[in-house]
Amino acid sequence: MQPTDTRDPDYYHRVVDCQWACPAHTNVPEYIRLIAQGKYTESYMLNRQSNVFPGILGRTCDRPCEPACRRGRVEEKPVAICRLKRVAADLKGEVDHLLPTAPEEKNGKRVALIGAGPASLTVANDLLPLGYDVTIFEALPKPGGLMRTNIPSFRLPAEVLDTEIDYVLRMGAKVHYDHRIESLKALLDEGGFDAVFVGTGAPKGKELDLPGRQEASANVHIGIEWLEAVHFGHVEKIGEKVLVIGVGNTAMDCCRSSIRLGGTSVKVMARKDRRYFKASPWELEDAEEEQVEIIENHSPAEFVLKDGKLVGMRFEIVEWHEDDKGRLRSKTVGDTVIDCDDVILAIGQDNAFPWVERDIGIEFDEWGLMKVDKTTFMTDRPGVFVGGDAAWGPENIIWAVAHGQQAAISIHKYCQGKSLTDRAPNALELTSSKMGLHEWSYANSYNPKPRSKMTHVDLAARLKEFSLEVELGFDPDQTALEVRRCLNCDIQTDFSSSKCIECDACIDICPTSCLTMTPVAEESKLRLALTVPATNLDQPLFVSDALPQTKRVMVKDEDVCVHCGLCAERCPTAAWDMAKMDLKIPHAK
Amino acid sequence: MSYIAKPSVAHKRLEKNAHGLTVRDYEGSLSTLCAGCGHDSITAAIIQAFWRLNIEPHRVVKLSGIGCSSKTPTYFLREAHGFNSVHGRMPSVATGAAAANRELVYIGISGDGDSLSIGLGQLCHAIRRNVNLTYVLENNGVYGLTKGQFSASADVGTKAKRGQVNRQQPIDPAMLALTLGATFVARSFSGDKAQLVPILEAALRHRGFALVDVISPCVTFNDHQGSTKSYMYTREHYHEVVEADLVPLRTPIETKQGEGEARQVRLHDGSLVTLRSVEPGYDPTDRDAAYLHLRKLAKAGEVATGLLYLEEGESDMHEMSNTSDTALVNVPFEELCPGQDALQKLMNEFR
Ligand SMILES: Cc1cc2nc3c(=O)[nH]c(=O)nc-3n(C[C@H](O)[C@H](O)[C@H](O)COP(=O)(O)OP(=O)(O)OC[C@H]3O[C@@H](n4cnc5c(N)ncnc54)[C@H](O)[C@@H]3O)c2cc1C
Ligand SMILES: Cc1ncc(C[n+]2csc(CCOP(=O)(O)OP(=O)(O)O)c2C)c(N)n1
Ligand code: SF4
Ligand code: SF4
Ligand code: SF4
Ligand SMILES: [Mg+2]
Numbered sequence: 001m002q003p004t005d006t007r008d009p010d011y012y013h014r015v016v017d018c019q020w021a022c023p024a025h026t027n028v029p030e031y032i033r034l035i036a037q038g039k040y041t042e043s044y045m046l047n048r049q050s051n052v053f054p055g056i057l058g059r060t061c062d063r064p065c066e067p068a069c070r071r072g073r074v075e076e077k078p079v080a081i082c083r084l085k086r087v088a089a090d091l092k093g094e095v096d097h098l099l100p101t102a103p104e105e106k107n108g109k110r111v112a113l114i115g116a117g118p119a120s121l122t123v124a125n126d127l128l129p130l131g132y133d134v135t136i137f138e139a140l141p142k143p144g145g146l147m148r149t150n151i152p153s154f155r156l157p158a159e160v161l162d163t164e165i166d167y168v169l170r171m172g173a174k175v176h177y178d179h180r181i182e183s184l185k186a187l188l189d190e191g192g193f194d195a196v197f198v199g200t201g202a203p204k205g206k207e208l209d210l211p212g213r214q215e216a217s218a219n220v221h222i223g224i225e226w227l228e229a230v231h232f233g234h235v236e237k238i239g240e241k242v243l244v245i246g247v248g249n250t251a252m253d254c255c256r257s258s259i260r261l262g263g264t265s266v267k268v269m270a271r272k273d274r275r276y277f278k279a280s281p282w283e284l285e286d287a288e289e290e291q292v293e294i295i296e297n298h299s300p301a302e303f304v305l306k307d308g309k310l311v312g313m314r315f316e317i318v319e320w321h322e323d324d325k326g327r328l329r330s331k332t333v334g335d336t337v338i339d340c341d342d343v344i345l346a347i348g349q350d351n352a353f354p355w356v357e358r359d360i361g362i363e364f365d366e367w368g369l370m371k372v373d374k375t376t377f378m379t380d381r382p383g384v385f386v387g388g389d390a391a392w393g394p395e396n397i398i399w400a401v402a403h404g405q406q407a408a409i410s411i412h413k414y415c416q417g418k419s420l421t422d423r424a425p426n427a428l429e430l431t432s433s434k435m436g437l438h439e440w441s442y443a444n445s446y447n448p449k450p451r452s453k454m455t456h457v458d459l460a461a462r463l464k465e466f467s468l469e470v471e472l473g474f475d476p477d478q479t480a481l482e483v484r485r486c487l488n489c490d491i492q493t494d495f496s497s498s499k500c501i502e503c504d505a506c507i508d509i510c511p512t513s514c515l516t517m518t519p520v521a522e523e524s525k526l527r528l529a530l531t532v533p534a535t536n537l538d539q540p541l542f543v544s545d546a547l548p549q550t551k552r553v554m555v556k557d558e559d560v561c562v563h564c565g566l567c568a569e570r571c572p573t574a575a576w577d578m579a580k581m582d583l584k585i586p587h588a589k
Numbered sequence: 590m591s592y593i594a595k596p597s598v599a600h601k602r603l604e605k606n607a608h609g610l611t612v613r614d615y616e617g618s619l620s621t622l623c624a625g626c627g628h629d630s631i632t633a634a635i636i637q638a639f640w641r642l643n644i645e646p647h648r649v650v651k652l653s654g655i656g657c658s659s660k661t662p663t664y665f666l667r668e669a670h671g672f673n674s675v676h677g678r679m680p681s682v683a684t685g686a687a688a689a690n691r692e693l694v695y696i697g698i699s700g701d702g703d704s705l706s707i708g709l710g711q712l713c714h715a716i717r718r719n720v721n722l723t724y725v726l727e728n729n730g731v732y733g734l735t736k737g738q739f740s741a742s743a744d745v746g747t748k749a750k751r752g753q754v755n756r757q758q759p760i761d762p763a764m765l766a767l768t769l770g771a772t773f774v775a776r777s778f779s780g781d782k783a784q785l786v787p788i789l790e791a792a793l794r795h796r797g798f799a800l801v802d803v804i805s806p807c808v809t810f811n812d813h814q815g816s817t818k819s820y821m822y823t824r825e826h827y828h829e830v831v832e833a834d835l836v837p838l839r840t841p842i843e844t845k846q847g848e849g850e851a852r853q854v855r856l857h858d859g860s861l862v863t864l865r866s867v868e869p870g871y872d873p874t875d876r877d878a879a880y881l882h883l884r885k886l887a888k889a890g891e892v893a894t895g896l897l898y899l900e901e902g903e904s905d906m907h908e909m910s911n912t913s914d915t916a917l918v919n920v921p922f923e924e925l926c927p928g929q930d931a932l933q934k935l936m937n938e939f940r
Binding site for chain 1 (some may be wrong): 592596597598599600601602603604623624625626629630632633644671706765779780782799806808812820821857
């Protein structure tokens with residue numbers, strides 16, 4: 001195996017599992033340390049740099065960082081990264097003077113953003129400070145996209161949404177509400193824009209064409225449309241017995257909203273068993289806490305009507321097994337009818353671009369999606385960019401933000417006539433965190449406490465008031481405890497082989513047996529030759545240059561290093577250092 | 590030394606031994622020695638040896654004298670019995686303890702100062718008595734704890750950190766032990782656990798006195814250029830004579846492939862030690878030949894390492910002194926202390 005090139009920014013970036021997994025590469029350990037120091041405002045602003053909506057995301061993020069978190073491998077549960085983000089947002093002080101502003105003098109370029117969801121808002125956030133004239137067209141009367149119309153207010157209060165969207169729009173975006181773009185061609189031909197960004201989301205809920213669907217339509221609702229109607233107050237109640245079809249995150253919002261609008265027996269009907277559910281585990285937990293029943297292995301077959309009115313739904317009861325090719329197969333083992341007053345369909349979303357002409361130089365793929373370049377976010381028509389759910393189908397807010405940032409870089413380059421593919425790489429800076437003989441600039445002792453649990457408002461209170469936020473947020477004690485669970489993965493174990501005298505001190509002290517000195521070999525052999533074999537292939541090995549005395553190499557399995565710094569503390573020659581990584585991730589500039 | 594305790598968290602896939610314990614369960618408190626001290630590495634090797642031999646920590650007695658080396662029993666086997674004696678007096682405390690309870694496993698940790706200066710007489714007599722004790726001599730050529738004065742193991746010509754040159758002849762503990770009739774003599778290096786751990790395992794399984802002289806660089810006072818006990822010098826002059834491997838009782842024997850002539854010695858408990866002479870013609874069961882060979886290598890400035898001499902079956906202290914088979918703690922009080930009448934009777938026998 002070749003020596004590891006730790007000056008390649010990706011190597012140490014990957015060690016910070018959360019930051020690597022976050023689509024927008026939020027500097028999680030640093031924002032957690034800022035919270036630990038009570039610097040909530042600084043923590044908020046650091047978050048905002050990467051993810052634009054810390055208050056919104058601190059409540060609703062899909063949090064790909066958490067399953068990736070090292071703490072989950074070291075013990076069981078990851079650090080409550082998302083919850084801590086909310087702490088920073090809730091406790092921050094005045095930020096007005098810290099927010100980006102638009103210059104008086106504009107750069108003369110006009111950009112149109114279609115849709116005012118998180119993707120477009122991120123593009124606006126990144127382009128306005130550069131002097132762009134930004135115009136947003138939004139079909140609805142308010143900005144926010146699905147964050148506003150579909151994420152129920154008991155999960156995301158309107159004030160949080162309004163505040164953070166205003167931080168963007170106050171820079172001078174021109175927003176045209178209730179203005180649906182019906183023809184992209186017209187906009188391109190007549191708008192006079194230098195670039196156009198499509199951030200229109202995936203607005204079409206999937207249908208379920210089963211017998212009785214048409215006849216029952218008064219009581220069969222499409223999930224995302226129904227949630228939007230609830231949001232705008234067009235729907236204020238639902239029948240007592242509700243069946244929600246599907247078990248993704250939309251289904252969770254539909255069932256929990258139903259419980260608040262008069263549903264007394266709300267069932268989520270899943271075709272598969274729990275192992276295959278799409279909803280996040282915490283959303284399932286929250287729904288079950290609210291007495292929603294989740295029924296597995298029921299495949300919808302028919303809407304049952306009586307006197308022209310929906311009275312129930314027939315399901316096939318199925319069993320699942322894997323065939324010899326490992327594909328999932330079902331077998332019908334029974335049949336049942338479940339009574340209901342209303343059915344909500346939450347089985348997915350589709351994109352729909354009836355307003356994008358097919359003869360304007362934009363290629364479409366077989367699923368009716370525009371062909372979009374994965375790096376530049378541009379379509380085949382120069383100057384037309386796409387991001388968020390509109391690009392490759394439904395994802396989540398943090399992906400929409402990440403897309404928006406990359407699209408903004410491209411738009412800026414495009415408007416300056418620069419190459420879109422010539423993008424600045426991430427830049428790495430390392431600074432020793434050594435403060436004294438046994439002192440580091442971070443808290444290196446390991447806190448063995450388990451993950452703090454979120455407290456919720458009383459169940460009865462929730463049902464009384466639709467918009468009452470369910471999660472109370474961490475209290476100061478929970479926060480103090482949780483911040484110390486973070487392992488500071490950005491404080492990197494940085495090795496200089498020329499200094500090592502091969503005394504074994506680092507190897508002997510390492511609590512999680514990460515280090516080994518051994519003759520160099522190819523990676524597969526090396527992995528097995530370590531103190532504890534490195535069988536987690538997702539995690540990289542660090543391999544040093546040949547050591548001065550024996551020509552062996554120092555190998556570190558990054559998998560479960562707890563960044564305690566003991567290797568560096570016990571090293572007589574400072575061959576190991578605990579170096580704080582600062583990763584500069586380029587944004588439009 | 591470190592301000593934070595070593596975190597209790599361990600690798601989830603850390604192997605367990607027959608008692609369901611991981612190596613972490615054989616640790617002690619965090620070392621307060623200088624970072625990089627060879628002694629810490631020997632501590633880690635001792636931890637591994639006990640873990641691999643499936644010896645339960647509470648069945649062990651760890652004893653020491655005074656010195657940085659003698660501080661180290663605190664850093665392994667936190668559940669073992671321990672005795673930190675005065676300078677150079679560990680052998681007599683160990684002898685007494687072993688006489689009182691032969692059921693436990695004894696390990697003594699000492700330094701070159703503790704063993705070869707103030708404690709030299711004690712060491713010699715423990716060897717003569719063949720006390721059933723693994724005696725680890727952590728040899729750095731200096732008195733580390735008192736800031737680096739030459740010890741009796743310093744080689745002629747070696748330089749102190751301030752530049753003085755040693756002119757007095759060294760005492761080589763391995764050769765000393767051979768002349769005194771020791772039944773197990775080994776030398777190793779703190780920087781070579783692959784060699785040290787099997788030697789420690791064999792020593793712990795050997796019945797009788799086992800001397801393990803371990804070159805253990807003092808990073809603070811004796812790891813500079815001109816020192817003959819530095820990491821660099823030891824590696825450059827390292828000369829392995831015999832390779833040892835312990836095959837514990839009831840483990841099927843598979844002879845490892847390797848260079849040289851292999852001999853097998855069955856230990857008292859039934860386990861087998863394979864001794865492979867890396868040096869052609871070297872016989873680790875021939876005391877006189879071993880002595881001559883070591884002298885030759887010492888003259889050439891080489892550090893001879895390996896399990897240098899092994900003799901199983903000699904009488905140990907218990908046999909020679911006819912000590913109690915039963916540990917004294919387990920002897921009923923009436924028997925242990927039979928009362929005034931019995932004492933009087935005994936006294937009368939001497940009249
Ligand atoms: C019920 C539900 C719950 C969700 N919960 C979460 C969650 O908890 N966490 C999370 O991270 N993600 C969640 N998501 C997903 C998340 O909301 C979306 O991935 C995200 O909002 C996508 O952002 P976007 O900017 O691409 O598009 P959208 O948010 O969909 O915004 C698109 C906007 O464009 C407007 N528009 C569409 N067509 C036109 C047109 N032709 N002209 C003008 N305007 C137009 C729409 O009105 C809309 O405002 C949820 C989604 C649903 C459906
Ligand atoms: C009776 C007595 N004399 C002298 C000392 C001072 N003293 C403490 S440690 C030591 C030498 C230790 O040397 P060594 O055994 O080699 O241990 P090291 O520190 O090198 O590991 C001496 C002379 C003492 N503690 N007690
Ligand atoms: S920081 Fe060093 S000692 Fe601590 S877990 Fe990581 S490699 Fe081991
Ligand atoms: S503690 Fe330092 S000098 Fe010793 S082996 Fe580790 S890196 Fe090398
Ligand atoms: S003084 Fe020398 S022997 Fe003592 S702890 Fe420090 S390095 Fe080890
Ligand atoms: Mg010494």
